[in-house]
Amino acid sequence: MKGIILPGNSTVELKHFDIPVPGYGEVLIKMKSSTICGSDIRAIYHEHLGKGPERYQGVIAGHEPCGQIVECGPGLRRFKKSDRVIVYHISGCGVCNDCRRGYMISCTNEKYRRAYGWQRDGGMAEYLLAEEKDLIFLPDELSYSDGAQVACGFGTVYEGLEKIGISGNDSVLVAGLGPVGLAALMLSKALGAVKTIGIDIIDERLKLAEELNLADHVLKAGPDNVKQINELTNGKGCEKTIDCSGNDRARLTCIQAARKWGKICFIGEGGDCFFRPSPDIIHEQKTIYGSWVTSIWRMEELVEKLVRWGIHPDKLITDRFPLDRASEAYALMSSGKSGKVAVVFDEELK
Numbered sequence: 207m208k209g210i211i212l213p214g215n216s217t218v219e220l221k222h223f224d225i226p227v228p229g230y231g232e233v234l235i236k237m238k239s240s241t242i243c244g245s246d247i248r249a250i251y252h253e254h255l256g257k258g259p260e261r262y263q264g265v266i267a268g269h270e271p272c273g274q275i276v277e278c279g280p281g282l283r284r285f286k287k288s289d290r291v292i293v294y295h296i297s298g299c300g301v302c303n304d305c306r307r308g309y310m311i312s313c314t315n316e317k318y319r320r321a322y323g324w325q326r327d328g329g330m331a332e333y334l335l336a337e338e339k340d341l342i343f344l345p346d347e348l349s350y351s352d353g354a355q356v357a358c359g360f361g362t363v364y365e366g367l368e369k370i371g372i373s374g375n376d377s378v379l380v381a382g383l384g385p386v387g388l389a390a391l392m393l394s395k396a397l398g399a400v401k402t403i404g405i406d407i408i409d410e411r412l413k414l415a416e417e418l419n420l421a422d423h424v425l426k427a428g429p430d431n432v433k434q435i436n437e438l439t440n441g442k443g444c445e446k447t448i449d450c451s452g453n454d455r456a457r458l459t460c461i462q463a464a465r466k467w468g469k470i471c472f473i474g475e476g477g478d479c480f481f482r483p484s485p486d487i488i489h490e491q492k493t494i495y496g497s498w499v500t501s502i503w504r505m506e507e508l509v510e511k512l513v514r515w516g517i518h519p520d521k522l523i524t525d526r527f528p529l530d531r532a533s534e535a536y537a538l539m540s541s542g543k544s545g546k547v548a549v550v551f552d553e554e555l556k
C-alpha cells in the first residue's frame with residue numbers, strides 16, 4: 207500500500223508499505239478521510255520539534271483518521287467488518303488512571319502510550335491498523351470527512367467548550383480562526399451561543415468564518431480588539447472566551463475581553479501569556495481553563511450530538527487531495543490560507 211511520511215524539511219515522502227495484518231483485538235481499516243492537523247505542521251512537517259507525547263518517530267503520518275473496517279483480528283468484542291469508524295488518535299495502555307478515565311491522551315505508561323501518526327502508523331495511507339478499544343462508531347448520517355475531524359479537532363474543541371459550559375446565556379469570543387477556531391464557533395452556535403465573535407490576523411480566515419455564517423462579527427487582530435469587543439457587548443465583554451491561536455496577544459485579549467465572572471479556555475498550544483493577576487483575573491472574578499484533546503467517551507457523545515444537531519464538520523474542509531498529492535495538501539495547510547485540508551479516498555474524493 208501507499209503511505210506518506212514527513213521527513214521534517216517541509217516535504218512529504220510517498221512510500222510503499224506492506225498492508226498490515228490485524229492481530230488480537232485489532233482491525234484493518236480502509237482509509238476514507240484523513241485530515242491534516244495544525245500540530246502536524248507545527249511539530250512535524252517543518253521540523254521534528256515535538257518532545258514527549260509529540261515526538262514523531264518516522265511512522266506513517268496522520269492522526270485524524272476515519273474509514274471502514276475491512277478485516278478483523280480475533281477477539282473483537284463490539285466492532286465488526288464493514289463498520290464505519292473514527293479512530294481516537296492515541297492508543298493508551300488501557301489500565302492507568304488516565305486511560306480508565308478515557309483520557310488516553312494523558313496515558314502515563316511510556317511503553318504503551320502511542321499516538322497514531324506520531325509513534326505508530328497513522329491515517330495518511332491506504333490502510334490503517336488500529337486497536338478496537340480506540341474506535342468510535344461513525345453513524346450513517348455523518349460522512350467520513352465529518353468523522354476525521356472529530357478524531358482530533360472537533361473532539362478537542364468540544365471538550366474545552368464543555369469545561370466552560372457554553373449555552374444560550376453566552377456571547378462567545380474565539381481567537382484564532384484556523385480549523386480549530388472555526389470548529390469552536392460552529393459548536394458554540396450549536397450549543398446555543400447568542401453571539402459569536404471571531405478574531406484572526408489572516409484575512410482569508412476572517413472571510414471564511416463569515417461566509418460559513420459561523421461568526422456574527424469578525425475582527426482583524428490588533429491592539430483595539432478588547433475595546434471593539436466591549437462595544438459589541440454593551441460595554442461588558444463576552445461571558446465565554448476561547449483561545450485557539452496559541453498567540454500571546456490573543457490570549458491576553460481573551461482574558462481582558464471576558465466579562466466579569468467570565469470563563470476563559472486555552473486550547474491553542476505553544477507560546478507564552480503575560481497578564482496582571484489582580485486587575486485581569488482576581489478582581490474580575492474570572493477563571494482560566496486549560497484543555498488538551500478529549501476523552502473517548504466525550505468523543506462518542508459529540509458524534510451523537512452532531513447527528514442530533516444536524517451539523518457537519520466537513521463543511522470546514524476547503525480543499526481535498528488524493529494521497530498521491532499529499533505534498534500539496536501539507537503545503538497548503540501550512541500556508542494558513544485555507545480552511546481544513548483533507549487527504550481523501552474513494553467516495554470522499556468527489
Ligand SMILES: [Zn+2]
Binds near residue numbers: 246269359
Ligand atoms: Zn491534532
Ligand SMILES: [Zn+2]
Binds near residue numbers: 300302
Ligand atoms: Zn494508560
